[in-house]
Amino acid sequence: MPKMKTKSSAKKRFKISATGKVIGSQAGKQHGMIKRSNKFLRNARGTTALCPADAKIIKGFMPYDR
Incomplete structure (x- = not known):
């Protein structure tokens, strides 16, 4: 079976x-x-966890990272 892309x-x-x-x-x-407001820019720094619905889509793109 070939590797998944x-x-x-x-x-x-x-x-x-x-x-x-x-x-x-x-x-x-x-x-x-x-x-954009300064408050928005402060709160949007760094990274965050995606919501479960979006995470399910992304996990389909990265099959070996489950």
């Missing part, structure tokens, strides 16, 4: 934690910072 875009943007959660960067910080 991993989506390259997903493996560059997400990782799976030891407990199985999908970790990704916060949304809304690519451009347009001038119109």
